[in-house]
Amino acid sequence: MSLEVAVAVPFKHRAKERLGEGEFVVALSLDRDWFSPDQAKRLVDVAVGRGLVDEEDGDLVPRFDPDEVFVPEGFTPDESILREQSTFETALDAIVAAGVEKQRAVAAINERQRALAVTIEAAAVLVAKEHGAAVDRLAADVRGELAAAGDATDDGDEAGGADAADAAGDA
Incomplete structure (x- = not known):
């Protein structure tokens, strides 16, 4: 699932179990150049809505083990992951x-x-x-x-x- 991969990458790259939302957005927009900052914020909303991450004390905490997620070489998420699923x-x-x-x-x-x-x-x-x-x-x-x-x-x-x-x- 590309949404899970996109969410896992910032945690894996920074080797952290929790990230501030700003740090997460920077990792996806500036570090990886996958999304604009607004799109990266939208990804946070989708990930929270899908139960992939929780917001705790202003930080994002994955509800899965990012280290268990395989990131294919050259992976780039599709913008379709930003849409809300039913x-x-x-x-x-x-x-x-x-x-x-x-x-x-x-x-x-x-x-x-x-x-x-x-x-x-x-x-x-x-x-x-x-x-x-x-x-x-x-x-x-x-x-x-x-x-x-x-x-x-x-x-x-x-x-x-x-x-x-x-x-x-x-x-």
Whole structure:
């Protein structure tokens, strides 16, 4: 996953377990010339949102071991990693990162969605948790979305009308 590689590089390069946001931004924008400073700040937001880093006392702390991440020679991240992924996409990526083949993950999500009559996002988070993926932040988001949906309407369409294959696109 190129997002994880891009996030790991500043920690690996500086051999630190935590970096100030400014130091992280400088590492990606000035040291590596991968992003503009604004884009590097956006990367911080995406990485926090995806649960790759936590913000602690003004520092960024990875939720994974950057030393375990392989950085291919000549690696340059694509700007597409700066876009926010949906809850479903993030959970699916976490399942795949846990070692499950993408098509099997999509099938498991669809099965869970049908069996429990929950949203595709809720099913994806449940499957991700079963595979040991760190999706606590996603789970909190899904709980909030479910609570809001329950407050807004009670039409009985809890499954949301989509399945994982639709949401996964090219799966």
